[in-house]
Amino acid sequence: MNKPMKMMTFDDVVRSRRSVRGFLPKEVPMETMREIFELAQLAPSNCNIQPWITHVVSGDSLKELGNKLVDAAKAGREPDPDWPADKKFPGVYRERQIDAAVRLYGHMGVERHDAVGRENAYLRNQMFFDAPHAVFIFMLGMFDAREAVDLGIYAQNLMLSMTSRGVDSCAQGALGLYASIVREHLGLPDDLQILFGISFGYEDPDVAANRTRTERATVDEHIVFHR
């Protein structure tokens, strides 16, 4: 069921966006999709180069891609992300990573040492959490961190535009782990790099993972005001 389309303030939109990891089999109408992508397109970027290259996958193509990704993961195929994805976070970053995982797995009923449960939870990523759509955001291989920032800003515009129209989403670095499979499936050249994908659609409120709520450190922990 669609969420009621009341006008949301900017604060409402920012506060109500969260990662959704279980979707209903209901597509987002093309008209809504166009509005969302048109709004996202207004993102600022270095020198206005707009380096994002966006591919939206739905229907049979999404199902086939999901099957390929799940098969690769189940077969233990070595991931080939364009950007390293195996960084170990130190200190407080590790603490926050664990806190987010504990909250998510707690709702999913997966214990810390339950390797099978964790594997199954990870595989849900490769199935787009049953979403009817996924968007992959690419940039040219010649680009670097500066342009990656532009893609991040674009992605946040995109997710907030979705929230404002009752569409739920989950950004997923996991969708860039098998970059070559995604490129091959979409018929794209090797010099288009994937940073991440975003699954989107309408939340299935019966999926336990969707009860997860994360927290943020306080402003005082992050910000130093100088004058």
Ligand SMILES: Cc1cc2nc3c(=O)[nH]c(=O)nc-3n(C[C@H](O)[C@H](O)[C@H](O)COP(=O)(O)O)c2cc1C
């Ligand atoms: C670039 C990026 C990559 C992410 N990758 C994944 C992922 O692969 N799988 C996943 O379940 N969540 C992923 N997330 C979602 C984060 O876990 C989530 O944003 C964070 O825990 C904060 O929760 P919230 O989005 O509900 O506020 C990603 C988020 C971002 C921004």
